[in-house]
Amino acid sequence: MAFKCSACGKYMSPQDGANVTCTKCNKQLARACVGIAVGASLMPSWACPVYKLKEKRCNKDTTPVKPSTMTVANSSEVSNLGEEFRCFREEMRQTREEFRAFIEELWDIRNLVSKCDAMRMRNAMRCESSRTRSKLSWNHKSNMALKDSKLKS
Structure with missing residues (x-):
């Protein structure tokens, strides 16, 4: 079974x-x-x-009981707590304002970096255009010199 x-x-x-x-x-x-x-x-x-x-357990009255650690706060501690809370809220407000200013500065920096990148690209295109013109001009001059030397000979 x-x-x-x-x-x-x-x-x-x-x-x-x-x-x-x-x-x-x-x-x-x-x-x-x-x-x-x-x-x-x-x-x-x-x-x-x-x-x-x-199973029932025996009652041992000789076991020491741990006293409660919780105490009631007096009114001055409560008022200090309220003042601390007000100060904390003010600090949080200031931190929030500083954080917003920081974000605005980051956006300004981002815009400046974008403008610098655009200027770098324009300058790179100008340099490339200038190189191309120089090569064409040099090729044209060397072709003309070659034609002149052929005509003289």
Whole structure:
């Protein structure tokens, strides 16, 4: 007969030794679910984790109780908090204005870079045009000199 593990709900066979029975509530559990290795011996009074949670615990009045660390703030601290909040809001407003000015400066710089790039492109085109004219002029002069030398000979 197959048993169902009370912890995981999977079916298990009693022959392979992979299950244990709680000595208190008689629930069947897989050894893997309760962390007990196959073949390991159990204490005669072993109880499953579910039973241990339900088991009543004794009241130990000798256990020291940690005092509460929360205290009530007095009114002067509350008013200081309000003043700090107002100062913080003013600082945030100033920071926001500075940030907006910074963004405007970045846009100005971006526009200047774009203008410089356009001027560089125009100058590059002028230089290329000038080189082309120089080559044409030099070719024309050398062709004329060649024609003159042929005519003289």
